[in-house]
Amino acid sequence: MKQIIALVLVLSSTAAAANSFYLSGLAGASFPEDSKWRDSQTATVSSNMGPVAFGAFGHSFGPFRAEVEGGYQNNGLDKISSFITFKLNGNSTVTSGLLNGYFDFDLNAPVVGYVTAGLGMAQVSVHDVIVPGFGTSKFNASDSAFAWQVGAGAAYPF
Secondary structure: OOOOOOOOOOHOOOOOOOOOEEEEEEEEOOOOEEEEEEEEOEEEEEEEEEEEEEEEEEEEOEEEEEEEEEEEEEEEEEEEEEOEEOOEEEEEEEEEEEEEEEEEEEOOOEEEEEEEEEEEEEEEEEEEEEOOOOOOOEEEEEEEEEEEEEEEEEEOOO
16 A cells, blocks of 8 residues: 555544543545556656545543544545656545554643554545546546554643
8 A cells, every 4th residue: 555644634532531432533634645556667646635534433541542543535636647747637535444552641731642553454446537638438446455554643632
């Protein structure tokens, strides 16, 4: 699976109390890296910024948390470049499900620091792809792959 970079504006609700259930969510914009496609030649596919949203349900065990997370990302396709460049129409999506573990730590501030790691699966799809000027046939494809994430940050409990 191609690594995807996302800039996310966090709208989160996390549990501050030990031994409690919590919900969290975030929404924002994703800025995907260019994808390299290899067949008989190498081509680079560029995508546009698009929306991303994640939601999770978890349980806090003192400073440790475990959660199930679902996510969705949608980006419009921009162009494909090899020895020449063509404009693309269509979009790509990533739908993911992960099991995450967290360790929370006190920052002596209104926010709580954390480190996290998660494992799961992601389905990457392209929908209704057309190269303008080369007919009207639409290309659709999808593939599933192992997904993982690591991270660190701060959350404001409310």
